[in-house]
Amino acid sequence: MAYLLSHENFTKICEFIYRKSGLYLESEKHYEKLAKYIDKRAQELDVENFRKYFFKLRFKDKEGLEFQELMNGITVNETYFFREKDQFEALVGFMLLELDKVMPKNRPLRILSSPCSTGEEPYSIVLHIVEEAKLIEHRDIEIVGIDIDSTVIQKAKKGKYSDRSVHAIPKNVLAKWFDKKNIGYQLSDDLMRSVDFQVVNVFDKAQMRKLGKFDVIFSRNMLIYFDDASKKEVVMTFYDMLNPKGYVLLGHAEYMSRIVSVFNAIKVDKTLIYQK
Numbered sequence: 001m002a003y004l005l006s007h008e009n010f011t012k013i014c015e016f017i018y019r020k021s022g023l024y025l026e027s028e029k030h031y032e033k034l035a036k037y038i039d040k041r042a043q044e045l046d047v048e049n050f051r052k053y054f055f056k057l058r059f060k061d062k063e064g065l066e067f068q069e070l071m072n073g074i075t076v077n078e079t080y081f082f083r084e085k086d087q088f089e090a091l092v093g094f095m096l097l098e099l100d101k102v103m104p105k106n107r108p109l110r111i112l113s114s115p116c117s118t119g120e121e122p123y124s125i126v127l128h129i130v131e132e133a134k135l136i137e138h139r140d141i142e143i144v145g146i147d148i149d150s151t152v153i154q155k156a157k158k159g160k161y162s163d164r165s166v167h168a169i170p171k172n173v174l175a176k177w178f179d180k181k182n183i184g185y186q187l188s189d190d191l192m193r194s195v196d197f198q199v200v201n202v203f204d205k206a207q208m209r210k211l212g213k214f215d216v217i218f219s220r221n222m223l224i225y226f227d228d229a230s231k232k233e234v235v236m237t238f239y240d241m242l243n244p245k246g247y248v249l250l251g252h253a254e255y256m257s258r259i260v261s262v263f264n265a266i267k268v269d270k271t272l273i274y275q276k
């Protein structure tokens with residue numbers, strides 16, 4: 001099947017995407033995905049070739065809506081509740097307790113889930129805090145979830161999840177905080193209100209700065225899509241956004257030692273965490 005996107009133009013659009021989002025698309029697998037997306041989008045926009053689509057994307061997209069559409073079409077949003085569960089346990093059993101000892105009593109502890117995809121990660125943080133963290137009785141905790149993809153942020157705000165998405169939540173926790181629907185599960189309003197979701201590109205320094213400072217940053221399973229220079233740039237942005245003694249967590253296939261050496265690695269049981 002012939003796509004509108006030639007292999008030569010694939011290289012061009014990849015460079016553009018890389019500059020704007022850090023996403024590093026190179027392989028044949030990415031070619032297929034992008035080519036299918038562009039065929040579909042060109043039809044919706046009624047443009048007959050790649051050149052016209054690319055022109056629109058680069059020069060006629062002052063508000064970034066077409067770029068947003070492209071991001072929504074090509075990002076990989078795979079996630080589920082309690083994924084890499086030992087990290088949430090390290091959060092409530094170690095990091096929050098350590099931070100509570102050293103941080104002024106009158107200010108909230110702030111946690112960023114970057115990227116949060118459809119919300120399972122920040123809501124897993126909330127579930128662990130309400131179920132296991134004693135300190136919420138005397139300390140406010142704020143949780144912010146960000147992602148470049150606006151469709152996943154809309155889904156996160158709705159709090160409706162499939163059986164597959166909730167499969168790793170213990171039955172008693174699921175029964176307590178979710179309503180079983182005909183299809184899937186609805187998260188309780190109280191928990192939904194406890195996360196502030198925003199559409200943010202981690203490479204947009206001004207947007208990132210506006211989020212303020214954090215004590216813990218979860219950044220799991222996004223850096224694997226970036227090349228070395230972009231990984232370093234993002235991790236240094238996180239470093240600047242962390243309060244002193246703050247922590248970063250990466251996905252299990254991502255290693256800070258291969259990116260920068262500004263954090264101290266700490267092992268909590270089987271989990272590696274990184275402290276500023």
Ligand SMILES: C[S@@+](CC[C@H](N)C(=O)[O-])C[C@H]1O[C@@H](n2cnc3c(N)ncnc32)[C@H](O)[C@@H]1O
Nearest residue numbers: 075077079115117147148149201202220221222
């Ligand atoms: C595989 S999901 C990871 C979700 C969750 N952290 C987890 O580990 O289950 C990767 C997410 O990264 C987001 N992403 C990719 N590039 C991004 C960028 N430049 N800024 C913010 N989010 C980005 C994608 O939209 C996608 O939802």
